[in-house]
Amino acid sequence: MNWLSLVTELEALIFWLASLILLAPKTLYCIIRRPKKMITVLSQEIDKRTDDKYDAYTSPITFWVIFSICLLIFHAILLEYIGFIIGGIFSGNSTNITEFEFNFSSNRITKAIIISIWPPLLFSYIILLKKKIIITKSNLENIFYMQCYLFGSFIALYTILSIFMTLLNFILPFNITNFTSLLYYYGIPIDWLCLILSLIWLINSELHLYKFYSVTTKRSTSYILILSSIFSSIVLVCLTGLLFIGLFNWAL
Secondary structure (H helix, E strand, C coil): CCHHHHHHHHHHHHHHHHHHHHHHHHHHHHHHHCHHHHHHHHHHHHHCCCCCCCCCCCCHHHHHHHHHHHHHHHHHHCHHHHHHHHHHHHHCCCCCHHHCCCCCCHHHHHHHHHHHHHHHHHHHHHHHHHCCCCCCHHHHHHHHHHHHHHHHHHHHHHHHHHHHHHHHHHHCCCCCCCHHHHHHHCCCCHHHHHHHHHHHHHHHHHHHHHHHCCCCCCHHHHHHHHHHHHHHHHHHHHHHHHHHHHHHHHHC
8 A cells, every 4th residue: 555645545545625614704705795707707617628627616416515515414414403403502401412402313314315306407407408408417516516606605695594583582682582483573583584485485496497508588588497396306306205205215
């Protein structure tokens, strides 16, 4: 075994992980803040065939894994316990870790992975279908990678809003307002509010992407395509989830 080569690869891995800590949030911030500009920049980055490819930003698959799959698993497993954890901290009660029942069920993780995979793939397929382009690996690459960036940012934005709203509920003094209770009083679940705000950003970003790929020039047609894609993604996620869960339960 070449130990020098092993040490060199280990150093490269450590540096890659360290740079990821800086580049991943930078990429996310730029996409959320200026999606229209970043679509052009990232598309040029994806098309590069030089050594400096993804030098300034995180690669699409890495970005997708961090901000889509990992965060959805986080949602599926831990987010429901955040309120209980923070509530114990701000109320002054000592909270023992043994009180939590962290349910790392295979069903939840499976759902999270399915939700991560279907939407980028389906949205990419619809763009190719609308442009009447044959589906090949080379044709799909740029569009799918762009969808990875957008959907990773969408999941990250939803997570940030959810955590912010949960924190806000416990940080604000109760005698001033209990923010989430006020929303629930008016029939607005906090998760749905975060999801709607994130979806507004996603639809706007997809609109810019459709224009970038010259899928359609009409705004109304673009909205119809995007909304139908979202609906189709939800249906496919539900059907695939039921299939996987059924197979999993049958295997057990």
